[in-house]
Amino acid sequence: MNKSIVTFLLLIGIIASSCTTSKSVVSQNANLSKYEYASIINNDTYHIPAQLMEHEIQLFDAIEESRLKLINNMRIGELTPTQQSKLLMVKYGVDVSDEQSVVTVNFIDYLTGRPIASCQGTYTTLGFDVDADIRGAIKSVAKQIAETFPKE
Structure with a gap:
């Protein structure tokens, strides 16, 4: 009986973690093919806590995995x-949060200041492993970025 409860809870956790929503939103008037370069703004790389540097590196890597x-x-x-x-x-x-981690990466046209695209990655282990949540959300947003700005 105990084993079936543990299995049931594990199954619910797996289902919940696979139900996270990742998405990209692109401006209707944007021609994404024209963009070749990206620059991170207000990243505060040297002012963030050392333990968060790993995640910032992963975000930079995610952008570099696209064509930008x-x-x-x-x-x-x-x-x-x-x-x-x-x-x-x-x-x-x-x-x-305890429910999930969400990573959002927004792309803004340099000359006009107009938002062009927003990619969002989410992931959850239902609060069991926050580091895994962040890593999963970053992987998810990396996939969204690569799909929005695919290599040619």
Whole structure:
């Protein structure tokens, strides 16, 4: 009897973790094929707690797995006007709760400031493993980014 309860709870956990929703939203008027570059804004890389650096590295890797080439924000001025027209500013957020972890990566046109795309990854272990939740959400958002900006 005890074994069946544990199995049932495990099954519910597996179902719940597979029911997380990841999605991408793209502006109707956006031509995603024109974008070649991305620059992370307000990343505070050197001001975040050391234990979060692993997740920031994974977010940078997720963007690099797409066709977008990362540009340091201090070097944007070195880009030609044509290159700047192909640049997206990237802002990300991580929301961790007992229910799930959500990672959102937003892409904003550099010249107009207009949001172009938003990719979101979610994952949950129902609070059993917060680190696994964050890793799962990052993997999920990486997949969304790769699908939104596929390599050619």
